[in-house]
Amino acid sequence: MASVSLFPLFLFQLREWLVVLLLVTDEGCSGPAVNATLSAPIGPTAVPKLFEGNWAYRNSLSLQQAPAKGTWQRLFLPSFLLLSSTVLVTWIFKSDVAFGSDALRLAGSLLSLRLYKATGVEQWRSKSENRAVPVVMGGGSSSRFDELFQPSWSMDHVTYEGEVLKLKLDNYSGSGFSSKSKYMFGKTTIQIKLVGGDSAGTVTAFYMSSEGAAHNEFDFEFLGNTTGEPYLVQTNIYINGVGNREQRHSLWFDPTTDFHSYSIMWNKEQVIFLADETPLRVYKNKEKNGVPFPKDQAMGVYSSIWNADDWATQGGRVKTDWSHAPFVASYRGFEINACECPSAAAPAENFKRCSSGGATQYWWDHPVMAELSVHQSHQLMWVRANHLIYDYCSDYARFPASPPECERR
């Protein structure tokens, strides 16, 4: 017991306090934040690792506006919770009970939660959650494939069976589809079941892109693997024609055995990549620091499957085994909840049309959409701690000078 260092414990308490502070100050964010605190695999030893290179907390902290309504709840309660939970945990720590660090972690979480509940923050919070977020477009319900999309490459490799669309890759061709319209802001979701068995050398992509040399693009690329080896997800962001912003993640599920939803949420403040509603990646608007942010070009929605065995699997060492063709990716649940742009409109016109103002209030312009919710911040931390394989922001060999959007330490 005595060998447990106080420092991680202190960090842990500090984190608990921050969570409570965020919960109190982050108005109306959605998601079961209480469960999130318990389910996130965060313990004393994990805390320093999670803080490292993590921007979610800093972002969330910047969310605290000047206290307006309910000031005492915002200021008094967090301070009270900090003090009491620290006192209690320190007391447990001091009393010579043979807790392991896991027990301490659990006790810390439970105490904070108990206090959090006991002080009525939760009621206050659920009241603020019930304040409706105005939604004007779409109901989040999915559409038929052909209401929104059309085959765009190799028609005979695209089949539509009932609700499920299939894209096929064989030694003759890959295939793809694209949205009929272009969009600005909002959220696009598709459920995908990736190529089962041997998918080595294949890439299935789901992305949004504008047109032209200075195009913007938000990419999901699912990199296949040999039978039994895991798929990786590579995400990338192109702004004004320049990409080189790759991240790679493993997934916490097998994406080949069932359909999972993949989404891109886009507004003026951030671009979020989500898998089953869990954020994998966030690109924040840091224009005020001179970092470009994509918000002036309407984008189409695309998907395709192709052969990329020169780089995709294990760095290109594993080639596509054509005896296992055709490689088939399946799709369903097509949702585009976004602002549709007429193809003839100029960018400035589109921007105006897709921004809130006057009688229009788009959900993506609501203040809560400018940041991840507390729950999502936890999820992102968890993903980064457990599933991040590669991040261009920490690739010092490739980028000796830090890309401006990366906050390196």
Ligand SMILES: *[C@@H]1O[C@H](CO)[C@@H](O)[C@H](O)[C@H]1NC(C)=O
């Ligand atoms: C959160 O906890 C409540 C009660 O403990 C439970 O009913 C609910 O299903 C949980 N939600 C999630 C997403 O786990």
Ligand SMILES: *[C@@H]1O[C@H](CO)[C@@H](O)[C@H](O)[C@H]1NC(C)=O
């Ligand atoms: C493609 O594969 C089929 C079956 O494996 C084979 O018969 C055919 O010759 C191949 N075609 C090309 C162009 O490689």
Ligand SMILES: *[C@@H]1O[C@H](CO)[C@@H](O)[C@H](O)[C@H]1NC(C)=O
């Ligand atoms: C494929 O599996 C190997 C071995 O498990 C792994 O190292 C690799 O990251 C996986 N994914 C890709 C795209 O190479």
